[in-house]
Amino acid sequence: MKKYLGLDVGDVRIGVAKSDILGILATPLEVINRNDTDPVKRIKELLQQENTNGLVVGIPKSLDGTVKRQVEKVNEFIEELKKNIDNLEIITVDERYTTVEAEHYLRNYSKKNPRERRKVVDMVAASIILQKFLDMK
Secondary structure (H helix, E strand, O other): OOOOEEEEEOOOEEEEEEEOOOOOOEEEEEEEEOOOOOHHHHHHHHHHHOOOOEEEEEEOOOOOOOOOHHHHHHHHHHHHHHHHOOOOEEEEEEOOOHHHHHHHHHHHHOOOOHHHHHHHHHHHHHHHHHHHHHHHO
């Protein structure tokens, strides 16, 4: 079975999750701060560390199906990844409500305070995105 990394791409942070070796379970991995780290370089490192070449990227579709600016930004980032990382398989998944789901989960099932939750919500959202993909397989 193939392992994957999941990404929740934002303007400031990118949440990252990883799948287990069987491709059944997604778990949060880290948050990449785009202001402090080259995200393409870091994702390339993570792909090597996790021994995979598969990415599942959340696409923030609007409720009415129209393409918003954030979708264009995510697609631009995907193109940058494709240009800089060889043999990369990228699958896109509808990510509507994943951040809301992550916030709900953290608020109700975590002892973290609001400031700490903000630091991890993106990687929890990435794990929800990746889990949606794994469940579809």
